Amino acid sequence: MSYPYQIKSFEEYKSVYNKSVMDPEGFWGDIAGHFYWRKRWDKVLNWNFKDPKVEWFIGGRLNITENCLDRHLGSLGNKPAIIWEPNDPEEHHRILTYRELHTKVVQFANVLKNNGVQKGDRVCLYMGMVPELAIAVLACARIGAIHSVIFGGFSAQSIADRLMDAQAEYVITCDGAYRGNKEIPLKSVIDDALVQCRFVKRVIVLTRTRTPVSMIKGRDVWWEDEIRKVETMGNPDCPAEEMDSEDPLFILYTSGSTGKPKGVVHTCAGYMVYTNYTFVNTFQYQPGDIHFCTADIGWITGHSYIVYGPLSAGATTLLFEGIPTWPDAGRFWEVVDKYKVNVLYTAPTAIRSLMGFGLGPLQGKQLSSLKVLGTVGEPINEEAWHWYNENIGKGRCPIVDTWWQTETGGVLISNMAGVTPAKPSYATLPMPGVQPVLVDENGKEITGNNVSGNLCIRFPWPSIIRTTYGDHERCRTNYFSAYENMYFTGDGCYRDEEGYYRITGRVDDVLNVSGHRIGTAEVENAINMHAGVVESAVVGYPHDIKGQGIYCFVIFQGSHGDENLNRQDITQTVSRIIGPIAKPDKIQFVPGLPKTRSGKIMRRILRKIAEGEMENLGDTSTLLDPAVVDEIKKGKL
Template sequence: MSFPYQIKSVDQYKAAYDKSVNDPEGFWGEIASSFYWRKKWDKVLEWDFKKPTIKWFAGGKLNITENCLDRHLNTLGNTPAIIWESNDPEEPNRVLTYRELHAKVVQFANVLKNNGVQKGDRVCIYMGMVPELAIAVLACARIGAIHSVVFGGFSAQSISDRLQDAKAEFVVTCDGGFRGNKEIPLKSVIDDALVQCHFVKRVIVLTRTRTQVSMIEGRDVWWEEEIRKVEAQGNPDCVAEEMDAEDMLFILYTSGSTGKPKGVVHTCGGYMVYTNYSFVNVFQYQPGDVHFCTADIGWITGHSYIVYGPLSAGATSLMFEGIPTWPNAGRFWDIVDKYKVNVLYTAPTAIRSLMGFGLDPVKGHSLDSVKVLGTVGEPINEEAWHWYDEQIGKKKCPIVDTWWQTETGGILISNLAGVTPAKPAHATLPLPGVQPLLVDENGKEVTGNSVSGNLCIKFPWPGMLRTTYGDHERCRVNYFATYENLYFTGDGCLRDENGNYRITGRVDDVLNVSGHRIGTAEVENAINMHAGVVESAVVGYPHDIKGQGIYAFVIYQGTHGDDALARQDITKTVSKIIGAIAKPDKIQFVSGLPKTRSGKIMRRILRKIAEGEIDKLGDTTTLLDPSVVDEIAKGRL
């Protein structure tokens, strides 16, 4: 498969960027023409950031799975689409060619239809990283059902909240999942979640761990039995449902600054065009390359760069069930050599964690197949960047430091591998079609170079979110109301003397822990559910491995007597309500919190204390009780 829109030189990048700004409709219309449309769009773009309304390729008819599967069958039918590596290195791998993947997607699409799933229905998918997760995602898209994948580490309460928000009547899960030396009881977590969700009509359960599970008659069915029914029907075809470009493709929940998760909505046409365009250009994908994105499909990175981006480009996408440190810290490098991986895309947290094991796990691996390295999820520090460059890339592989968000659908700012220059710890330049700008706190544009500000984007791109599910006003307030006529990313940013962008982290009440966004309010709500907690405040602080750790200041009146035990109890509460990913790294018991006279908690002060910058607290005299600050500072953990 050739990509006429793949950029091959700095001059081509500049020309593409200029065209994308001066004639965005002509630019994106030309790129979109490379895909299979059942009917061409009426208009490339309609937009208004005030409402906000964004429509790309409206009136165009397509199905994303025809672009990810069907159109490749004649030319790439026998090419591996998905290579799957098990958590257990002794378990045989699985390779699904495009023809085999297409057949399995059609088969499971018929299973969904047999179980009452129709176009527009929401399907919650809560599975481990097995090929059937990708199959379920694509099967939903094929019949026009809206998938909502929930990461397999979230708690029953988190799933219940998401099911209720999406009004998802169908669930696809596994009996259990494997992650390192742990077995995750996925079905039993779903059972706990469904206690509050009686509207769920059907739960389809894949056998993975052979854990004993309870199956509720009339509601729960086994994946394998449902497949046998389709086979007994003679494996009928499932013609892909015709979708409008602006029809919903999926909902993906992300943490906001308030406790309630936000369902970010992406649509069929623009998302497809943008994930493909960014995949092909950022990673400089070449036909035959093996692309290994180490993310979980439960996050946007997995949606865009394990499933839709690579498959729409006819690429070979490698899926890994396990974790980088099990059974030893050489696991990633084993996989790279075993499958001759050409593109490795992982998180700075994983790199920092692996750095901690020294060079022994890297020794004995050739890593010669690697052509491109990438990082995602959070800003990468220079030390980790250089280690990645020297030890894994052998100083011969470009590193793409990609910046983007759940809401953006795909990579917005990044160097293009080996084409545009890289700079350690800098995302560098925007992709064509992306128009960033920096503003000060009052929304005034900060012009020129060697400056900093809040990162905004002033013009739509095809992959951007359209709304937050069931609450468009929340979308407007969160992303478009802070600064007039701008999309506000929530991130702070520096622009260097050459115009390269460096993301400095969140400026709102959202933490970035191991590349995953967690709202402070969400964690505080969970902590406050503990019977002994009166009040809490949560901030982020620099963490050597995770990038940001979670520091909780807690007013506690329980009868603990033992601080360690109380901390353990609070941590368990957070795990139960949100999931282990949101566990606080530090819990400091305090007698009070720094508040203004109107009762607002001054998190800025707590952030400085957590970071150890006690001499930079600023003026505390306006607080209701300034003495609280001294006490908290003295008790810092």
């Protein structure tokens, strides 16, 4: 399979970029013409950022799984689509060719139909990183059901919140999952969540860990039993449901600056075109390459660059069940050598963590198959960039530093491997069709180079968020209300003298912890549920491994007793309500919080204290009780 739209030189990038900005509809119409459509679109684009309303390829009819699977069967049927490396290196790996993957997706699509799932129904997936997760995602898309994957580290309460928001009546899970030396009891967490979600009609359970589970008659069924039923029917075909371009494909929940997670909605056609285009161009993917994205499918990176982007491009995508440090810190490098991986796409947090083990785990690892390295989830610091470049890429593999978000669907700003220039810690240049703008607090555009501002995008790209599920006003308020006629990313950004972009971090109340966005309000809500907590305020602070750590200032009721025990209790509360991913790194007990006379917490002051900057705290005279700041400074952890 060749990619006529793959950019091959910096000169070509500049010319393609200009075309994409001068004639976006002509540009994206040409790209979309390379896919399989049941019916071509009538109009490429209809949009305004006021409502907001964005529609791409209007009137087009298609199914994304025909583009990911069916159209490849003739030429790529016997080529590996998915390589699965299990958590335990002693366990046998699995390889699914495009033909085998197609068969399994059709089979499971029929299982879903047999269990009552119809087009438009929401299906929640809470599974480990097994091939069946990708199969279930694609089976939902095949029959037009809307999938919502929840990361296997979220708590029962977080799952219940998402199930209720999506009104998802169907759940697919595993008995358990392996993660390093831990076993995660997925089905039992689902059972706890479903106490609040009586509307769930069916739970399909895959056997993975053989953990004993409770199976409720009439609600819970085994994946394997349901597959056997389809086999006894003679494995009938399951033709792909014809979908409108703008029909929802999936909902993916992400943290915001308020406590309630929001369901980001992506639709069928624009998302497909954009993830494919950015996959092929960012990584300069060549047919036959092995692409290893280390993310979990529960995050947007896994949706776009493990499943949909690679499979729509006929690529071989590697799915890894384990973690980079188990059974030892050489695991990633073993996987690279074992499968002759060509493209490695991982998070700066993982790189920084592996740097901490020194070069010992790299001994005896060849890594000679690698051609392209990538980073995702957060800006990469220069030290980690150079370590990655020298020790993993051996100085010969371009590093693509990709910047994007759950809401953007695919990479927005990044160098293209070996085609456009790289600069350590810079995302560099926008993808074709993406028009970044820096603005000041008042929304006035900041022009020229060597400037900083808030990062906005002034024109829609095909995989832009369409809405937040069930609450369109929230989508408008969050992304389109801050600055007129622009999508606001929530990130600060610097543009250097050459016009390259460097993301400088969140400018709202959202933390970026290990590449995952966590709303401060969400963590505060969880802390405040602890019986002894009166009030709390959460800020981010620089963390050597995670990028940002979670620092909590907590007013605790009465005498503290054992402070360490109280800290552990609060940490446990946050884990139970959100999940271990949101565990606080530091909890400081304080007598009060710095508040204005109107009752607003001055987070700016808390942020500076957490970062260790005790002197330049700005004017504190307007605070209700300025003395509280000195007390907080004294108790800094």
